[in-house]
Amino acid sequence: MIQENSPALAPQRREHLRQMLREGGVARVEDLRRKLDVSVATIRRDLEILEEDGKVRRVHGGAVSMESRLEEPVFENKTNLAAKEKQRIAEEAYSLIESDEAIYLNGGSTTLFLARLLRERSDLTVVTNSLQAAIELADSGPRVILIGGELRRISQTMVGPLTSAVLAQVHVDKAFMGTMGFCLKNGLTTTDPNEAYSNEIVAEQAGQVILLADSNKAEKVCFARFSDFDKIDLLITDRNLSAEYTKSLPKIGVKVRTV
Amino acid sequence: MIQENSPALAPQRREHLRQMLREGGVARVEDLRRKLDVSVATIRRDLEILEEDGKVRRVHGGAVSMESRLEEPVFENKTNLAAKEKQRIAEEAYSLIESDEAIYLNGGSTTLFLARLLRERSDLTVVTNSLQAAIELADSGPRVILIGGELRRISQTMVGPLTSAVLAQVHVDKAFMGTMGFCLKNGLTTTDPNEAYSNEIVAEQAGQVILLADSNKAEKVCFARFSDFDKIDLLITDRNLSAEYTKSLPKIGVKVRTV
DNA sequence: TGCTTTTCGTTCAAAAACGATCAAATTCTA
């Protein structure tokens, strides 16, 4: 627990601020000032910084957390951990994107983190089958091309045969793909066959295929398979991935980056 | 984080207001004032803002949620006549839809009103190029098929050549189309050529084409034309449409319904 | 219809919050 009365170091204090906002969703400057025992000027400066990082959105009188519960419930520790890893994975993925590229994002929480990082990148073209990602980017930033098709409620993505109609007409430099599960034997799998179908088409057409998957996804096998590892150029994952993968994947041509 | 007794942030308060209205469908200014513990002036200002955003419709004595699932009470409201007319037009359009049909909705506010009425209709298939409509229907109700293509920011719709890829593969029984302008001489027009292109394809393929347009749209001519009246089967509009239209349109095969 | 009551919109002044600036305090570094 962090003590309330002694002024924390700046980065630490900002992290605390971020957490507080995240829990409450929203907070007033005055309340934050009292809790952290600093001046309002400092709070404002901190919020400014957090806003630049996209962590919060400032409003008159306070701030609103931007990283609340679109996907994961905040309360559970494990999911929280996964969220941090996903954020880091997304940041690493972001660093790979070059100017004026066309990229693909499929559905899933990790790619959604990435989408959020793209808001200011008006030089990019983002092709996606994720309704959430499209919403995230609808008002600013990159050109957005939405793959048509049937909207699958659970994942809020466009899936199925109709998606191929648009996919056949565009080419992306890099495809960033999330997955429900992966393992050496069965490759990449997800729950819905229609979703798998769309992923499969993308994996075959994209210039580079970059898999974004935290280590929790390892060894998981779902119903529908959409690709083998030989289609994948790079896997971005976290440090907890077992050595089995980090050693054998490079041998079959899949680079691995852990963050 | 936020205490009950400390005044909430303005945006937060407005969100709260919106929720309260949404649950109850309708509320009086005085009741809202007491619940939120602010002055009536503030409530009015908030409602004004929410109305601009299309979240609520103000009526004498209070406001009605536009996001409510319940049937809306009939209230008089002269300030937002257009919204009221659009709502009525949408309700009339809704009455034409039969069981298990596939329908198309293009972008625009009138069709969005219609989309909101479809939330419980899980027997329907809704094809649309409107991101807003898709969001509205994403969690419940009909099967949703989103036309792919480039996302046009201003209208939040998918437009352009890529849309034809999906459109070519589906058939809808009825297409409900909004338009920016219509007149006898130039037919139906909208501002963006890409949007016109998508509309044009739909108008040619749909079983029936039903135009939803309040009388303000009459005599307006925009840059890009997408159809003549001979493609239109029915126009649903309001009572203020001039006799010039109501008389001549039936002669060229366009039924007219005023609500 | 005419009258009363409620609600509305507008205006205005007070209060709250903001951004910018600067000096003091703190931390870092040589």
Place this chain on the structure above:
DNA sequence: TAGAATTTGATCGTTTTTGAACGAAAAGCA
């Protein structure tokens, strides 16, 4: 330790928000 760089808190003028006041408009009623 001295000096530079960073961080902090206080101040001030400006902007935004709020609540109250008042005439106009709408609704209720006889």
